[in-house]
Amino acid sequence: MDVSRARSDLEGSRFGRVTIVDETGSTNDDLARAARSGAGEQVLVADHQRAGRGRAGRVWEAPAGASLLCSFLVHPALMLADAHLVTTALGLAALDAVESVCAVRLGLKWPNDLVAVDPRHRDRKVAGVLAESILGADRVKSVVAGIGLNVNWPRALPDELAEISTSLRHLAGDRVDRTSLLVALALGFDRRLSEAESSDGRARMRVAALERSATVGRDVRVVFTGRELRGRAVDLTDEGLIVIEDEARVRHQIAVGDIVHLRPLGT
Known part of the structure; x- marks a missing residue:
């Protein structure tokens, strides 16, 4: 990756401070330590992570140099109840960046996955987002x-992986410039964070999230706070919550949970 170009293109944004390393344990862990020390907003990119993880501690590991593995440290003007909007903002920014850089249109599987949906309606994961907050008394102090x-995964993938995951190289038919992708992602995240900080902006984010949702309209099973709920995902709120309608037509608003799609989109 071209760190000089990234720094030049991001100068003046929240993410003018760019660090790119060959390898680390976890970019999220590194920036969480920086946040506790009072560091300013920045982005950290690694060609390889030894201990990257997803939600609920799931391991996320990719071939060195084949993915865009990065974390952003931000200090958003958000109340505690709105901290999860940072996940939505980064997800939307990633959708926009991918489409602008390599003309691939992905969907957003609530709450934190970018997926490719093929004609057989299989969701194949392309990206995952993990946001971790440092909270103050009534406002968010920092979010990593x-x-x-x-991005540029090998053309030949094991069958068991190809069934559930894919990369931009496979979808676009060619290699994708990771520096261009990083710059587009960071600038888009900066813009979406500004939207999350205002009520009008949150309404615009909801419209964008609904348009790109791979979950709304699907029959789903969601596990949250020790409960399991089955129903149809019918809406998103301005605050980023998903609305599930159960068999009794009761609607539930859920802020955090794991969702399994039970029904192919469009059927």
């Missing part, structure tokens, strides 16, 4: 938001 985006 990380993303692992499959």
